[in-house]
Amino acid sequence: MKRLGILLSGRGSNFLAIASSVAAGELPAEIAIVISNRGEARGISAARERGLLAAVVPSRGREREEHESEVVSLLQQRQVDLVCLAGYMRLLSPQFVRAFPHRILNIHPSLLPAFPGLEAQRQALDYGARVTGCTVHFVDEHLDHGPIILQQAVPVLESDDLAALSSRILEQEHIAYPEAIRRVLGGGWTIEGRRVVFQR
Amino acid sequence: MKRLGILLSGRGSNFLAIASSVAAGELPAEIAIVISNRGEARGISAARERGLLAAVVPSRGREREEHESEVVSLLQQRQVDLVCLAGYMRLLSPQFVRAFPHRILNIHPSLLPAFPGLEAQRQALDYGARVTGCTVHFVDEHLDHGPIILQQAVPVLESDDLAALSSRILEQEHIAYPEAIRRVLGGGWTIEGRRVVFQR
Numbered sequence: 001m002k003r004l005g006i007l008l009s010g011r012g013s014n015f016l017a018i019a020s021s022v023a024a025g026e027l028p029a030e031i032a033i034v035i036s037n038r039g040e041a042r043g044i045s046a047a048r049e050r051g052l053l054a055a056v057v058p059s060r061g062r063e064r065e066e067h068e069s070e071v072v073s074l075l076q077q078r079q080v081d082l083v084c085l086a087g088y089m090r091l092l093s094p095q096f097v098r099a100f101p102h103r104i105l106n107i108h109p110s111l112l113p114a115f116p117g118l119e120a121q122r123q124a125l126d127y128g129a130r131v132t133g134c135t136v137h138f139v140d141e142h143l144d145h146g147p148i149i150l151q152q153a154v155p156v157l158e159s160d161d162l163a164a165l166s167s168r169i170l171e172q173e174h175i176a177y178p179e180a181i182r183r184v185l186g187g188g189w190t191i192e193g194r195r196v197v198f199q200r
Numbered sequence: 201m202k203r204l205g206i207l208l209s210g211r212g213s214n215f216l217a218i219a220s221s222v223a224a225g226e227l228p229a230e231i232a233i234v235i236s237n238r239g240e241a242r243g244i245s246a247a248r249e250r251g252l253l254a255a256v257v258p259s260r261g262r263e264r265e266e267h268e269s270e271v272v273s274l275l276q277q278r279q280v281d282l283v284c285l286a287g288y289m290r291l292l293s294p295q296f297v298r299a300f301p302h303r304i305l306n307i308h309p310s311l312l313p314a315f316p317g318l319e320a321q322r323q324a325l326d327y328g329a330r331v332t333g334c335t336v337h338f339v340d341e342h343l344d345h346g347p348i349i350l351q352q353a354v355p356v357l358e359s360d361d362l363a364a365l366s367s368r369i370l371e372q373e374h375i376a377y378p379e380a381i382r383r384v385l386g387g388g389w390t391i392e393g394r395r396v397v398f399q400r
Binding site: 153 | 311314315327328330331335350351352353393395396
């Protein structure tokens with residue numbers, strides 16, 4: 001059974017989608033730890049309600065290196081195979097990324113390389129995009145940049161405002177993230193250039 | 201009946217899709233002129249075979265201003281309502297764009313703003329994108345940049361090479377371009393910021 005570590009900063013709706021997928025037996029994995037950098041994160045209480053190990057490692061007012069090494073150390077203690085960022089509002093340092101080579105995933109609410117960074121849904125609306133979506137990718141040292149595992153398109157409707165579009169993208173995120181984890185854990189893939197190539 | 205002017209440099213497969221759509225009565229428009237900057241463009245002979253007025257305005261070895269003013273003058277003589285770029289391998293000058301405000305369309309084989317410029321399909325493959333597509337947009341003074349009328353997503357398959365992906369995108373282009381022209385000619389739209397807003 002593969003072991004997942006989840007990092008979040010907020011409500012962790014993608015964490016809940018992953019947890020449900022695990023509970024339903026759709027993902028051959030277990031959640032070994034949930035870590036938040038914010039004590040008040042709703043994802044932490046949700047994890048505890050589900051009987052999962054949840055830890056708060058506060059980032060505020062601390063050196064990044066010190067904070068990160070504590071997080072890395074917790075993930076390693078829990079022998080995590082895959083780290084899943086689920087609304088984790090911090091950029092990982094190159095040192096963090098190197099500690100888990102091709103073993104950190106993130107989800108982003110656009111079809112990368114379009115609309116990286118904050119407020120991707122608003123960026124898509126402002127740009128007048130007619131199609132946007134979500135992307136699950138390996139995390140590298142650059143923001144919203146690593147090799148892509150899965151993308152799901154979401155049309156922008158004439159009637160869409162920010163809330164409606166964000167909510168339709170989020171629905172797809174909740175499907176895409178567990179599916180991407182399943183594919184990565186299934187193995188049989190290599191990375192060529194920046195392409196993830198699945199052999200099976 | 202609205203009048204279309206088509207600009208092309210090669211085989212003009214999107215021109216043929218537009219012409220078929222017109223012939224089938226799906227587009228309430230007629231093709232008033234087809235102009236190529238290359239004498240050997242297959243789109244020109246195809247236009248003549250269909251009984252359409254086709255003109256070659258050579259660009260090679262001429263000043264851009266001189267070439268463009270001849271093209272603009274032909275389009276105006278033919279009282280064109282909408283200019284459709286269909287594989288026209290030249291950037292239009294700001295003067296050209298201003299001569300037809302919000303009346304020039306282009307199609308690009310990616311979901312803009314991703315993969316602008318040449319070889320968009322190869323860019324998508326090299327980036328490892330899982331979803332790409334095509335975009336019909338108004339032409340402004342910047343490359344592959346104006347307000348978007350329509351986008352169509354196309355999945356990148358595990359088995360795709362450049363030819364296979366390009367061909368699946370092209371199929372969608374041939375559907376998207378006539379549909380976008382139909383929407384623009386239908387009226388009832390405004391441009392807000394860089395969004396095309398359809399009221400009906």
